[in-house]
Every structure is written in C-alpha cells, then in structure tokens.
Amino acid sequence: SAVISQKPSRDICQRGTSLTIQCQVDSQVTMMFWYRQQPGQSLTLIATANQGSEATYESGFVIDKFPISRPNLTFSTLTVSNMSPEDSSIYLCSARRGSYEQYFGPGTRLTVT
Amino acid sequence: DQQVKQNSPSLSVQEGRISILNCDYTNSMFDYFLWYKKYPAEGPTFLISISSIKDKNEDGRFTVFLNKSAKHLSLHIVPSQPGDSAVYFCAARLTGGGNKLTFGTGTQLKVEL
Numbered sequence: 001s002a003v004i005s006q007k008p009s010r011d012i013c014q015r016g017t018s019l020t021i022q023c024q025v026d027s028q029v030t031m032m033f034w035y036r037q038q039p040g041q042s043l044t045l046i047a048t049a050n051q052g053s054e055a056t057y058e059s060g061f062v063i064d065k066f067p068i069s070r071p072n073l074t075f076s077t078l079t080v081s082n083m084s085p086e087d088s089s090i091y092l093c094s095a096r097r098g099s100y101e102q103y104f105g106p107g108t109r110l111t112v113t
Numbered sequence: 114d115q116q117v118k119q120n121s122p123s124l125s126v127q128e129g130r131i132s133i134l135n136c137d138y139t140n141s142m143f144d145y146f147l148w149y150k151k152y153p154a155e156g157p158t159f160l161i162s163i164s165s166i167k168d169k170n171e172d173g174r175f176t177v178f179l180n181k182s183a184k185h186l187s188l189h190i191v192p193s194q195p196g197d198s199a200v201y202f203c204a205a206r207l208t209g210g211g212n213k214l215t216f217g218t219g220t221q222l223k224v225e226l
Contacts, residue, residue, distance in 0.1 A: 041218065042202065092156050092157075100214075101159045101162060102159070104157045105156050106154070
C-alpha cells in the first residue's frame, strides 16, 4: 500500500478565487490520480497526473479549470480555478503501485461561498 | 449513465452476523473489480479485489463473489464487527481502459451491537 497525505484538509473559499491542493505519497509510485466526490454522489475521476508531462483529463474536465502538476514520482497538485459554488466537493488524490488497486489520500473538503 | 450501481444506500446488520453488500454493473467490458471502505473524513481504503476470470476471492473476513452472467458482484463480511460500520464502494476497471476506475454510489453499512 501507500501512505498519502493531502493539504489542506478543508477550506472555505470565495467565488472566483482559486485553490491549490497538494498530494504527497510516502514513496515513489507509477501513477497518481485526482478524483472529485460531490455531495451524495460517487467518486469521479478528474484526471491522471503524469510525471513530467501534461495530465490526462477525463471527459467533462479541462486543464484551464483544473490545472495539475506532477513534478516527481511522489508529489502532485490540483488547482481548482475560478471557483463557483458548484465546485464544492471533496477532492481526493490517489496513487497506484503495481496492479490496479489505487490508494487514496484523506481528501480535501472544499466549500465555495 | 451509471455503469456501476449499488442499489442499497444503506444496510443494518447485527454484530457477529453476515453482511452482504451488492453491486451490479452494465458494461461487460469491465475486467477487474474492487471494493473500498470509507470512514467519515477519511479517504477510501482498498479492501479486496477480483479479476473477471475468477468467481471468488477471499481475504480473512472478506469474500468477494463475481457472477459474470448476471453482471453482479457481492462483498460478504463474516462475522460483522462494529468497526466495519462505514460506506462501502464497489469499483470496476474497463478492459483496455487504462487506469480509470468507475465507482458505484456506495452503501452505508451499520453494524449494531
């Protein structure tokens, strides 16, 4: 498994601002991912964070809104840009090492007012 | 289109008895299935997985059964313990789908004394 930490754990932000969420893994991993869990809903994959290249985004998610960085094999950031109340969600990063199991961080609870 | 469905939003079981959590899927191209447990304010924790070439996988108190013809999988927890009270998500991976996991909406399990 992998131990994953996220910062901040929660935040309340104003409409129109941006928030950057950090994800740190305790050891090198091949793949890192960012998910969103909106209230009462399931986890939805936003993008795969690729080390040294641009992230791969899922349908419905774009780089201008959710820019992602992954400078090395243990760290990634997700920025939620120009926020609106609809962006209020839990944002989770995950990592995969080896097979298909992904290990998740504790999440960042974002509220946009 | 919800390709992975957990039709029971909640389940209540007595301590020591069996908990059975169900998951249905619609896409026959899913080839790997996973179960996650999530406590409040924490990220999902990987529990157990099964490949589509198998029909059963067991790990301690947790057993996952896969019925491909019915496109149905279930997680059995025996015996259930109060610490098992959590939200359980099933997830599935598409053949050739890379790293994307499609999650169900979750079932809240409550194990009562």
